[in-house]
Amino acid sequence: xxxxxxxxxxxxxxxxxxxxxxxxxxxxxxxxxxxxxxxxxxxxxxxxxxxxxxxxxxxxxxxxxxxxxxxxxxxxxxxxxxxxxxxxxxxxxxxxxxxxxxxxxxxxxxxxxxxxxxxxxxxxxxxxxxxxxxxxxxxxxxxxxxxxxxxxxxxxxxxxxxxxxxxxxxxxxxxxxxxxxxxxxxxxxxxxxxxxxxxxxxxxxxxxxxxxxxxxxxxxxxxxxxxxxxxxxxxxxxxxxxxxxxxxxxxxxxxxxxxxxxxxxxxxxxxxxxxxxxxxxxxxxxx
Amino acid sequence: xxxxxxxxxxxxxxxxxxxxxxxxxxxxxxxxxxxxxxxxxxxxxxxxxxxxxxxxxxxxxxxxxxxxxxxxxxxxxxxxxxxxxxxxxxxxxxxxxxxxxxxxxxxxxxxxxxxxxxxxxxxxxxxxxxxxxxxxxxxxxxxxxxxxxx
Numbered sequence: 001x002x003x004x005x006x007x008x009x010x011x012x013x014x015x016x017x018x019x020x021x022x023x024x025x026x027x028x029x030x031x032x033x034x035x036x037x038x039x040x041x042x043x044x045x046x047x048x049x050x051x052x053x054x055x056x057x058x059x060x061x062x063x064x065x066x067x068x069x070x071x072x073x074x075x076x077x078x079x080x081x082x083x084x085x086x087x088x089x090x091x092x093x094x095x096x097x098x099x100x101x102x103x104x105x106x107x108x109x110x111x112x113x114x115x116x117x118x119x120x121x122x123x124x125x126x127x128x129x130x131x132x133x134x135x136x137x138x139x140x141x142x143x144x145x146x147x148x149x150x151x152x153x154x155x156x157x158x159x160x161x162x163x164x165x166x167x168x169x170x171x172x173x174x175x176x177x178x179x180x181x182x183x184x185x186x187x188x189x190x191x192x193x194x195x196x197x198x199x200x201x202x203x204x205x206x207x208x209x210x211x212x213x214x215x216x217x218x219x220x221x222x223x224x225x226x227x228x229x230x231x232x233x234x235x236x237x238x239x240x241x242x243x244x245x246x247x248x249x250x251x252x253x254x255x256x257x258x259x260x261x262x263x264x265x266x267x268x269x270x271x272x273x274x275x276x277x278x279x280x281x282x283x284x285x286x287x
Numbered sequence: 288x289x290x291x292x293x294x295x296x297x298x299x300x301x302x303x304x305x306x307x308x309x310x311x312x313x314x315x316x317x318x319x320x321x322x323x324x325x326x327x328x329x330x331x332x333x334x335x336x337x338x339x340x341x342x343x344x345x346x347x348x349x350x351x352x353x354x355x356x357x358x359x360x361x362x363x364x365x366x367x368x369x370x371x372x373x374x375x376x377x378x379x380x381x382x383x384x385x386x387x388x389x390x391x392x393x394x395x396x397x398x399x400x401x402x403x404x405x406x407x408x409x410x411x412x413x414x415x416x417x418x419x420x421x422x423x424x425x426x427x428x429x430x431x432x433x434x435x436x437x
Contacts, residue, residue: 028342039342039343042405042408043372043373043374043405044343044373044405044406044408044409045342045343045344046372118341120410120413154341155340155341155413155416156340156341156342156343156413157341220413220416258412258413258415258416259412259415260410260411260412260413260415261410261411262412
């Protein structure tokens, strides 16, 4: 049963930051509530106050500018899976959003809530790491950019300060001859393993100018795997296809996979390799 | 969940053994433990275990019972507690072993941990990882404390 709590209704980011600073751990930001309210109903967490951020204007928009797509933190998954501008520029992200949980969750759950709750078995953070996204965090005294790969600290933990609010995610507009893919594996709605690849080709040379790899769900938090990227970066397409098994082994080991009911550590490490190979092929086929 | 941890301490076995039975100093090395009390010297102790994973906080008032004691070599203990706020229980069976290694002592822990109730919803893997971290920090704190006193 949901216990009684006080609902704050701020109208500005400054007001939210002030409330967070004033009430500390007894208050929590409430956006879609799909994770938070479940945990509260289960009695796993208790807060005296919820700070409803949905009344703040301008945080649920998608806009282009300064070489990036800016996604407001209050955009729901449903909004993002049906956004034509995103479909054109970031089709892999739209496909990911289309497969988040189920339609009821997507209808109310927000991208910002998903990222800030930092549930280990969540999809968006993994692809955002591969896409070199920046998290925009704001508080009363200012604003800062956080690289997606530095945003996630541990299971259920981000690097946000106690009085900070995630307001937007900025994803660089993909360069020409770029593509991305996100693949996941799991038995139920929550994935056991997720792997994302974002790459840029040099068409004349048929080689990989750049590649970024993100892994997650297997371990406590999404992470980038530079050591696996190094194996593939600069390689011809044919070489990359040959070397991807090696990169998969490196990515598997780097995933910090945890043995649990989703599978053993070794099994998850193997799946990382399988998904990396498939994601590479998928991204290459789109260029 | 089963955990095994060993730490080599540059201190004689007698000193390590004495330290283990000095409840206040020993408990100060357990990162998630507060308010430890001796109920019956050498047999029964009480403590409160507090731990946090992201926004999830648990507080287990815990009873620790010493089941076996072999002087300078081995202790077998059982700890159990419940967090009624979140409806979860935990039980730990702990084996502590001491071995002489020249001027050092090898302190080994084997812990079988059972978590029941809503806390288990966090996932076995996350809990195991956290417990592993706690045991690591504890082993290093014991080593630091004893070697610092050498």
